[in-house]
Amino acid sequence: MNAALLPDTGEPGFGVYLHWPFCAAKCPYCDFNSHVRHQQVDQDAFVVAFLKEMSVMRDISGPRTVTSVFVGGGTPSLMRPETIDALLTGISRLWHMPDGIEITMEANPSSVEAERFRGYRAAGVNRVSLGVQALNDRDLKFLGRLHNVEDALKAVRLAREIFPRMSFDLIYARPGQSEDEWIRELNEAIGYAVDHLSLYQLTIEEGTPFFGLHQNGKIVLPDPEAAARLYEITQEVTEAHGMPAYEVSNHAKPGAESRHNLTYWRYGDYAGIGPGAHGRISRQGHKYATATERHPETWLAAVAAKGHGMVEQESLERDEQADEMLLMGLRLREGLDLARWSELAGRGLDPEREAFLIQHGLLERLGNSRLRCTQSGMLVLDAVVADLAA
Known part of the structure; x- marks a missing residue:
């Protein structure tokens, strides 16, 4: 893959989303489809299943030119580079995949190794999105993260060195977080020479450990007025540094916007492959909403039996x-x-x-x-x- 990414044409595009559902630990605020396995995951078996389901999605979409690939999770950086390489090779065999398209992979700082990062880059990944979430150890511990600030900064430095583009996430409106603390943290984050930041307010989702703690008054979030002020501060600080919001929670220097996420927001098509992946695929005047089985091993068995793990394929009115x-x-x-x-x-x-x-x-x-x-x-x-x- 070329280091230079193709320019954004403004068109919705066609993306491919791969969902790797495994994590080393489940964060207490997370309601994503992520699963902890204490036994070694059989990555080879999952690669076979991904490639099978990918082929079915290609049958639905017909021939298309891929404009972006996003490997999300879960924690994709728990994958071997050979696994990523096999999946990207599969996409390139089924669809037209030009050089220079954005290929993003999510990574957690706790699972970052230089050798592995170089392996991902060699496989074709040219953008990494790091789940940093906070830049102080107290709040990282509160958020249930497995890394500390030192790990996070090491991962940021490695990502800057190895990948043409890099983004990281921060969560704000955390319990007890003051405006001054957030301003300092945001300035620090921007200072790490990133061209893209995803900045999310902490929300309490039903079914997570944080939900029960919040219900019992053990977690107290900023009131709506204080949260709105933190949002306004976020806009002011990022704008001042030339990284305005191009979407509610996403900020970038001009030209560094996430092409894949723009496909979602511009209502383009995307094939969703893997346990719990969603897709939107247009074909012959219809737009299909697809969804796959969320439980990884159940999905794996379904793909073995029928070639895909889809539980939904609905033509949208x-x-x-x-x-x-x-x-x-x-x-x-x-x-x-x-x-x-x-x-x-x-x-x-x-x-x-x-x-x-x-x-x-x-x-x-x-x-x-x-x-x-x-x-x-x-x-x-x-x-x-x-x-x-x-």
């Missing part, structure tokens, strides 16, 4: 697609492509609802072609989308 496009498009700073939305919905947006939301400073027009949320609108994005879609 046009109004369902329009609702999804609205929800995704308004997350973006570039906004919603109104002509594309209207063509899909078979109508325009309700002018009275739109005018009301613009009047109240929640939406704004970008010429006649796009509609986007203001910063105030982003704070109540779900409500804005619900109002427009009604």
Whole structure:
């Protein structure tokens, strides 16, 4: 793979998402499809299954040009480089995969080794996304992370050295976190010469250990006003450093936006492969929503029996697609492509609802072609989308 990434064309694109479901430990805030296995995972068996399901997804999609690949999890950096290489080779055999497309892999600092990182790079990975989450050891421990700050910074340095592009995640609005602490931490993060940051507010998800602790008053999050102020600070600090938000929680220097995630938000197509992966694939005038079995070993058995682990393959109605496009498009700073939305919905947006939301400073027009949320609108994005879609 060339080091230089192809430029963003602004088109939705076609992505391939691979879900590696295994983690060394389950974080107490996480509701992703991730599983801890105390026995060695048979990576060879999973590679065979991934390649089988990949072939079925290719049958659904037909011939396409891949514009990005994302290997998420779980903790993909627990994979051997040979495993990544086999999966990327499989994609290139089934679809057209030009040199220079973005190929991202998630990694946890605790599972980072220089030799392994170089192996991933040799396999074709050209962007790594590190799950740093905090830059102080107290909060890393609270978040159940297996790494400390020293591990995180070592991983950041290695990633900068080996990969053309690198991003890392931070979680804010943590219990007891002050505005000054967050400003210092954010400035420190930006100082590590990254060109992309994903910055998420801590949320309490049902079914996680944090949910019970929160219900019992053992975890107290900032109140909504304080959380909104932390969000505003996030926008101010990143903007000042030339890394504005291009999506609700994602910040980048111009040109360093995640191409794969832009495919989601621009409502492009993507094949989702692996346990618990979701996809959206268009074919012959239909758009299919796909989902696979979440439990890894059950998925593995299903693929062995029938060639795939899909539990859902639903043809979406046009109004369902329009609702999804609205929800995704308004997350973006570039906004919603109104002509594309209207063509899909078979109508325009309700002018009275739109005018009301613009009047109240929640939406704004970008010429006649796009509609986007203001910063105030982003704070109540779900409500804005619900109002427009009604």
